[in-house]
Amino acid sequence: MRLVIARCSATYEGRLSSTLTSAVRLLMVKADGCVAIHADVGAYKPVNWMNAPNTLREEPARWVVTNPKGERLVIELEEVLEDVVHPLDTDRGLTLDGVEKELQALLAEHPHHLEAGLACVQREFRTDLGPVDLLCRDAEGRAVAVEVKRIGEIDGVEQLTRYLDRLARDPLLAPVRGLFAATTVKPQARVLAASRGIGWVEVDLARLRGEDEVHPRLF
């Protein structure tokens, strides 16, 4: 992993063309060849990036990144403030956790993928047994607690059952309905959820990711 903090501008040509004006940014070159330009906002999302495979040609005060698809990213380096390289470990656990976090964030933004008319009130809603992933209100205004997993198994249903038990004691929320969401819900988890009156829903990560492209952000 190579991290460069530099005052730079960039132009990208490919599926569309875009320009970044001069500013101090973080340039990230990953071991697999991905190149990303990050600003100090926008969570995980770079302001510009090129997925591997890429060819990075370093010229004086300029990087030219090209790929076989004919995309081209040119970064003009005006002032390099930091330039460090560290090898990172490949951590499969973290990758999985990342998918779950992403699912949670996307479902918070687009809760209608879970149920028509559902609106997210809060992410990571506190209970005294830990935070429930999403607290929502359904079309009739009733509280719905949503637990999000990458793969939905019975321990996730157990976890949601415990949260529901705590949330039901809150007269401002009660009655609280449970909804178990995952990209795949295992048959045992479906049976357990149904036996406890908890709904389950399988969500399509690719469709959810598509939502973000439909609604661009200001920053």
Added chain:
Amino acid sequence: MKFRADRGEFADAIAWATRTVGARVTLPALSGVLLEAADGKLTCRATDLEVAAEISIPIKIAEPGRVLLPGRLLAQLVARFPQAPVELSGEPDRVEITCGRATFHVRGMAVDDFPTLATPSEDAPQGVVKADAFARLVSQVARAASSDEGRPVLTGVKLEAAEGRLTAAATDSYRLAVRSLAWDQAIDGEALVPARSLQEAAKGAAEVGGEVTVVFEPGQASFLFGERRLTTKLIEGNFPNYEALLPDAFETGVTVDRAALVEALQRVAIVAMGQSNTPVSLTFGDGSIDLQATNQEMGDAAEALPAEIDGEGLTIAFNPGFLLAGLEATGTEGIRIELRDGLKPAVLRPHAADDVVDDLSYLLMPMKIS
């Protein structure tokens, strides 16, 4: 402790303290309301360690003292009390509450477990602003804040005090609302205040009327109005540089009757807000706005309404919920929409033919349509 209070004032005080702090408590003592009877008044305090609420009402004291009573229970009781004076008496662990012919015995909690509330220091500069103007500013801006705790900075409202004005800004990254107003007594400073706390402060200020005193200190902000005070912890982190997002020019300017646009949008949005969050597209041109929404699962809807349009015609699509929130925020008879093209953010502003309007800017990122 023994005192007698007016039922209405007592119920309002308990309701305000418990509502302001909310129900998310981590320690048993935090579910309580601390009642302190001293110097002819009753002071009620509640906190969840993020927000602290304090309110005083005049009472007749027979014996001063302090008790910590379960907030929710107390609020539910007093809300149903008959119209008669409320009397509280007893020791901290067993309090008798009577109202009319009803008597309750409530087990109190250990007073010492209740944390000391954050209070503004006396020498901190105090800004003063009219309560109704403050409440209006907050209601216009805070709606653009995010509810996503995953990005805490966006759940706040940025307050900046400089050059005699108070500016408030909030954004959830899809839209941005900014407005300022003049202080009656100016201060300088800034604070990133949780939107929920600020909305409670504004709601309280609107109820009480008069003036709001604002105090910014490192790590906390306080809002004082009437006999009430709300002190909230600030959100740490850098708020986005929103000024850079505000466009300084536009290609197409639209002036339209707000109520007519809201009604048309609400009708068309019924189709858009169904199964998936479908955009509503607006085509500006030839003195009219054509609204359109298509939902593959439900059907489609279209409506046109007259508007004054300067500049090139264009089509742009929005999340109908975000657009409605912006239209509602302006509060004026007319609305001004400034556009550059179908993919760049639009700016909504209040508009009134011959009246001064708020300097509200509601910036909204369009959605992509195929």
